[in-house]
Amino acid sequence: MSSAVALKQDSDQTLGSGEAVQLTATAPGQQDLLTPAALELLADLHQRFEPARQARLAARRQRQVRFDAGELPDFRADTRAIREADWTVASLPAALLDRRVEITGPVDPKMVINALNSGANCFMADFEDSTSPTWANLIAGQQAMRAAVAGTLEHLAGNGKRYALKPFAEQAVLLVRPRGWHLDEKHVLVDGQPMSASLFDAGLFAFHNAAALAPKDRGPYFYLPKLECMEEAALWNDVFGHVERALGLPIGQIKVTVLIETLPAAFEMDEILHALRGRIAGLNCGRWDYIFSYIKTLRAHPDRVLPERGQVGMTAPFLRAYSELLIQTCHRRGAHAMGGMAAQIPINNDPAANDVALAKVRADKLREVTAGHDGTWVAHPALIPLAREVFDERMPGPHQQHVARTDVCVGRDDLLKPAVGTVTRAGFDGNVEVCVRYLAAWLDGGGCVPIHWLMEDAATAEIARAQLWQWLHHERLARAAGHADPEPLHLDDGTPIDFPLLDRALIGLPARLGDRRMLPGGSRINEAIGMLDRLSHADTLEDFLTIPAYRRLD
Numbered sequence: 030m031s032s033a034v035a036l037k038q039d040s041d042q043t044l045g046s047g048e049a050v051q052l053t054a055t056a057p058g059q060q061d062l063l064t065p066a067a068l069e070l071l072a073d074l075h076q077r078f079e080p081a082r083q084a085r086l087a088a089r090r091q092r093q094v095r096f097d098a099g100e101l102p103d104f105r106a107d108t109r110a111i112r113e114a115d116w117t118v119a120s121l122p123a124a125l126l127d128r129r130v131e132i133t134g135p136v137d138p139k140m141v142i143n144a145l146n147s148g149a150n151c152f153m154a155d156f157e158d159s160t161s162p163t164w165a166n167l168i169a170g171q172q173a174m175r176a177a178v179a180g181t182l183e184h185l186a187g188n189g190k191r192y193a194l195k196p197f198a199e200q201a202v203l204l205v206r207p208r209g210w211h212l213d214e215k216h217v218l219v220d221g222q223p224m225s226a227s228l229f230d231a232g233l234f235a236f237h238n239a240a241a242l243a244p245k246d247r248g249p250y251f252y253l254p255k256l257e258c259m260e261e262a263a264l265w266n267d268v269f270g271h272v273e274r275a276l277g278l279p280i281g282q283i284k285v286t287v288l289i290e291t292l293p294a295a296f297e298m299d300e301i302l303h304a305l306r307g308r309i310a311g312l313n314c315g316r317w318d319y320i321f322s323y324i325k326t327l328r329a330h331p332d333r334v335l336p337e338r339g340q341v342g343m344t345a346p347f348l349r350a351y352s353e354l355l356i357q358t359c360h361r362r363g364a365h366a367m368g369g370m371a372a373q374i375p376i377n378n379d380p381a382a383n384d385v386a387l388a389k390v391r392a393d394k395l396r397e398v399t400a401g402h403d404g405t406w407v408a409h410p411a412l413i414p415l416a417r418e419v420f421d422e423r424m425p426g427p428h429q430q431h432v433a434r435t436d437v438c439v440g441r442d443d444l445l446k447p448a449v450g451t452v453t454r455a456g457f458d459g460n461v462e463v464c465v466r467y468l469a470a471w472l473d474g475g476g477c478v479p480i481h482w483l484m485e486d487a488a489t490a491e492i493a494r495a496q497l498w499q500w501l502h503h504e505r506l507a508r509a510a511g512h513a514d515p516e517p518l519h520l521d522d523g524t525p526i527d528f529p530l531l532d533r534a535l536i537g538l539p540a541r542l543g544d545r546r547m548l549p550g551g552s553r554i555n556e557a558i559g560m561l562d563r564l565s566h567a568d569t570l571e572d573f574l575t576i577p578a579y580r581r582l583d
């Protein structure tokens with residue numbers, strides 16, 4: 030670990046000497062978390078791994094330049110030996126053997142208590158897609174994690190309802206999802222530079238909780254988001270190896286599950302498992318970011334434009350191929366193949382509509398367990414009994430790794446084959462509405478919101494704004510790709526998808542939304558409309574919505 034760390038908090042308060050960590054914001058109770066020793070670990074992680082992170086991000090940009098020039102993703106020639114050799118990942122810890130139902134959600138204390146008490150096998154506490162990373166949210170989330178692991182987490186709601194944890198044996202197993210490699214944590218500067226949000230979230234969680242987890246036969250367990258290739262997985266492996274040494278943990282104590290939620294990563298599932306083989310417990314189908322990544326990666330390929338989001342289900346060719354390849358790959362290597370998230374949530378005030386929503390969730394879980402997944406995700410506690418029932422019926426053991434799926438034969442074309450369908454006016458306007466409402470909520474500190482009874486988070490908002498951009502720029506992109514006399518895309522009623530259509534949707538949105546005081550982030554709606562307008566008109570597709578949005582946070 031690096032030498033002593035100087036801590037400057039706001040007013041240049043210096044607690045030590047040597048390298049400087051500067052905190053640019055304050056939140057209640059942060060002194061208990063950001064102790065000199067914790068900051069020393071964070072500074073050390075930054076100094077060791079920031080150059081490699083930046084190199085990986087540069088490699089992403091270079092790869093995208095090639096895709097924009099017409100190249101298509103493919104399996105790597107230089108890693109063929111890894112794919113062809115027989116090897117398996119390290120054995121799984123007992124706590125991660127049966128993961129049939131996992132609940133996910135933001136990290137505020139009430140959600141954390143509800144999720145841990147929910148009866149799900151596991152809980153993924155999410156610092157990424159469903160958390161808006163205000164400094165207050167991050168500090169409160171890390172405090173909630175520490176108190177949850179200590180068994181002391183309590184919450185008193187505004188309505189007077191008290192929340193407390195069930196006994197440890199009845200709680201879901203905790204996994205934490207740190208933010209992805211692309212995000213900075215601007216409130217922590219090391220040597221004057223913002224540190225990686227991934228290293229901040231994961232490093233701080235491990236620092237405060239590894240010792241308390243060990244006597245319970247647990248460790249810091251992580252879900253790793255938005256990886257694009259094996260080198261990014263190897264970087265995580267190096268980080269965790271170093272954290273284990275720094276904290277005196279046995280090597281391999283930190284376990285990970287990797288979300289396969291980018292198109293490039295789907296071509297490197299074996300390689301990612303291999304890079305993390307001493308600590309990986311499984312892969313997960315992060316379907317929403319995967320759809321976003323398909324659009325983003327193939328943005329300049331006019332023959333691979335997707336229809337509106339509602340028509341892109343898991344039975345679409347490229348999604349079916351990816352989930353089946355994930356199951357086959359995981360089971361060959363001794364890892365769990367986790368399913369993903371249906372977006373429907375319970376509809377409290379309309380029993381008939383609720384039945385339809387639950388039927389869609391049931392069909393999704395049935396598809397997953399029948400295909401060979403070892404577990405699934407739910408967004409809401411009320412969906413746990415349904416998911417459990419479907420998995421219990423078809424998966425009598427703790428998992429189904431014995432289902433080898435040798436019948437699956439997925440090649441490059443299968444992973445790239447687009448869904449067929451249309452863009453309706455409702456689909457176009459729906460993308461505008463979801464993006465604006467989600468962005469407004471996010472800017473106001475809310476990371477996950479129900480909109481028209483669907484769970485909307487950063488990944489689904491990314492689909493909405495990336496689709497809008499790709500549809501609107503289609504004619505220009507097609508011309509650049511060599512198509513003679515390309516036309517704009519059209520809605521199914523014949524209306525051209527052009528900027529006047531977007532302008533009309535944006536101008537009409539406030540009236541459609543009604544009383545914005547009733548909406549999460551209602552006061553930020555105009556700002557969100559302005560952002561979507563700019564992002565949609567820009568000649569280049571912004572990599573992540575949350576990067577420009579983060580500049581406006583705090």
Ligand SMILES: CC(=O)SCCNC(=O)CCNC(=O)[C@H](O)C(C)(C)COP(=O)(O)OP(=O)(O)OC[C@H]1O[C@@H](n2cnc3c(N)ncnc32)[C@H](O)[C@@H]1OP(=O)(O)O
Nearest residue numbers: 133134140143144158159317370408409477478479484488
């Ligand atoms: C693409 C991806 O990355 S998916 C993973 C990221 N997304 C998620 O994790 C989604 C998590 N889900 C949620 O945040 C919520 O379910 C929402 C925002 C969609 C809906 O939440 P609400 O509007 O509060 O739903 P609702 O009012 O029906 O909740 C009823 C109760 O269940 C609780 N609840 C709802 N979802 C969850 C959850 N995921 N975890 C724990 N508790 C939950 C609520 O806190 C509430 O508790 P209370 O009765 O004690 O007040």
Ligand SMILES: O=CC(=O)O
Nearest residue numbers: 315316317318488
């Ligand atoms: O993180 C999950 C996803 O679907 O995206």
Ligand SMILES: [Mg+2]
Nearest residue numbers: 158315318488
């Ligand atoms: Mg995701």
